[in-house]
Amino acid sequence: MIACDEVREKLPDYLYELLPDWQMEEIASHTAGCEACRELAESAAREFRLLDSWEAPGPAGDTTAEFMRRLRLHQTADLARPDPSVSVVGIRRGGGLARLSDLIERFRAMPTGAKLAVSGVSLAAVVALVFALVALSSRRSGVAQQPGPKVIEGVPRLGYQTGRHTPYIAALHAVLQSLGSPMTYEELMVASGAAFATAWRGGYYEYDSRVLAPEDVVRNGAIAAGGMSIRRNFQTLDEAWEAVRQSLDDGRPVIAARRSIAYVICGYDPQDRTVYVQHPENASADYEQRPFEGSEGVYGGPNEFIFVKYDPADPAPEMDWPGVLARAVRFDQWPFYVRADQFDAGRAAYDMWAATLRRGVSENGAASDVRVTVTMAAVMADRRACAQAVLTDYGTLDQRLVEAAGHYGAEVKLWQQMRGVLAQGKQGQSSEVMKAAQEGFMQQAVREQAARLVEQARDEDKAAVNVLPDLLQEWSPEVYESLAKELKWQRAPITPGGER
C-alpha cells in the first residue's frame, strides 16, 4: 500500500504518466480511497491544465525555403565548407560576414558595366590597403619583439597526494588562490555544495547531490568566493586558443577538463602553441607543458573551458556561516525523492529504508526494494565519509562543528556495520558494494539484520541529529526561526521509522 507522502512526491510523474503501469494503478487506487490525496491530485491536474493555455504560435509560414536560400548563399560565397563561427541569421542582422554575403548578392544583381566599375574601385582600394599595411608593418618592425612564454606564478599545487582531489573544486581553488581569494579549499568544498554534494540556487535546493554537475559546483564555489565562473564552448580550437590566451594575458588561469579530471592552464607559449598545465594527477612540482589541443569539456564538448573571474580589489563578502549551516540542515531535511538511484541520506531516507526492509521481499517488489537498499548502502559508503571528513576538518575552525560531524559519523558507522553483515565490498568501490549488497539483500535473514542495524543507528543518531539546528539557532536566530517555520522542524527525538 503506497503512503500519502509517496503519492505526493510522485504526483508530477503520475500526471505526466511517466510511472510504470503498476505504480500508476497503485496511485490511482490510493487516490480513489484517500480524499486528501484525491483533492491534491485534482488540484494539481487543474494547475497543470492551466499551463496548456500558454500556446506558442510557431512560425508564421514554412521557413525552409528561406533557410535553404541563406545556406546556398553562404556556399556560393566560397563558404562551401561552412565555418561554425559564421551566423546564418547574421545575414539579416548584419554581422560582418553576413554583410559580405549581402554585398555579393547585390553585386550579382548589378548590370555588367556597374560590375566593372565596382571591381575597378575595389581593386584600387585593396592595392592601397596592402601598401598601407606594408608601410605600417615596416615602421613597427624596429620595435617588435617575439613574445615569449607567459606563466602565472603562485597557483597552488593540488593533487591526490594532498587529499584535495575533488576535481573541480581543487581546480577552482587553485585559480581563486592565484587571483587572491582568501577562501580555503575546505570552505570552497562546503560553500560549493561538494562537501554535502548539494547545490543551492536562488530560492531552491538541488539535493540529488551525487549527480551534481561539475559546472554547478564550480559556479556555486566561485559565487561564494565573491566571483563568478563562465563556461564557454568554442566551435573551433583557434577560437578557444585566443580566449584562453586572452584570459592568461589578463592574469586569470583557466579551468579545463579531460577524462572528468579538471586541470588548470596557468600559462602558454605562443611560439609553439603549448600551454603550461597544473594537473592533479601529476605529482611533479613543475608545470607540465603540453600542446594546446583543447579540452574534452565539462559535458563532453570538444572545446569547453571555464573562466573564473574574481577581483581582489572588490572584496568578497564574508562567508555566510549561518547560511552554510542552514544548507547543511536542509540537507538533512530534504524531501525524499523516490527513485532508487537518487536515494539520499538523512532521516527521511532512514524512514524509507527501514520501511523497505520491514516490508520484506515480495514477489513483485523484490527487485526495486533491493535496488533501493543497495543504492542506499552505496550512498553511505561513498558520500557520508566524505562529508564527515570535511566537517572534521572544520574542527580547526570551530570545535563545535566536530559535533555536527557526529551526525554523519552515525551513518558511517551504520555502513561499517552493514559491511560486516555483507562481509564483502570495500568503501569507495561502489560497484563491488552494490553487487555484494544485492546478493546479500535477497536473503530475508540479511534484510532483517540490516533492519535491526537501522534502528540501532537511529538510536545513536538521536543525540546528534539536533546539533546543526542548535548551532544555527546560536549563530543566527533569525535564520533559524525562518527555517524552523519553513521546514516545520520538530525538535523532539525522531519518530521511529516504519510504515507511514
Add this chain to the structure above:
Amino acid sequence: MSAMRNSRPRLVYLEADESGPSDEALASAGAAGDPRAIEELYRRYQRPVICYLQRLVRDNDLAVDLFMEAFFRAYANLGRFDPRRGFRPWLYRIATNVGLDWLRQRARALPPADAAAQEPSVFEAVAERELSRQVEEIVAVLPDEQRTAFILRHYQGLSYAEIAAVCGCPEGTVRSRMHYAVRILRAKLRFLVEEADER
C-alpha cells in the same frame, strides 16, 4: 483511474513524423553533402523547435531567427554528430544553447533588476492580462535550468533521458529540476486556479 487519466494535462507532442528515413539517416546524408536531407530535417524540426524557442525567449519573431541560427550550427557541425545519441536531443541542445546565450546577452545589455522587488510585481502586472500571458509570466519566473527542463518536458514532450542529453546533465538532475520547477509553478498557479474558481 480513468477519471484521473482524463484530468491529466494534455501532453503536446509536436515532433517529426515517424515515417520516412530516420533523422539520424538524414543527418548522415546531410553530412555527406545531400541538401535534400538538410531540407527535410529542417522541415521536420522547424515547428517544434521554433515553438520551443518562442517559449524560451518569449519573442515569436526572434525565435525563428534563433532556430535558423541553431540549425545552421547543427548543419556546420554535422561531421561531429554521433547518430547513436539521437538527432532530436542534439538539435534541441544546440537550440537551447543559442536561446540561453541570447537571453544572457540581453541580460548583460539590460540594467540589473532588483530580484526581490521583481517578484511581487509579476503578480501585479499579470493580474489584468489574459490567462495565457499570465502562465507565460509565471513560467518565466523559473531559473534558466528549471525553465528549460520544464518546457522541454511539459510542452515539447521530451523524455527525462532526452532532456538530460539536451542539458548535458545526468537524468537525476533533470528530475530534480523538474521537481523544483513543478513545486514553484504549482505554488504560483494556485493563485490563478483560485481566481478562475471564483469567476
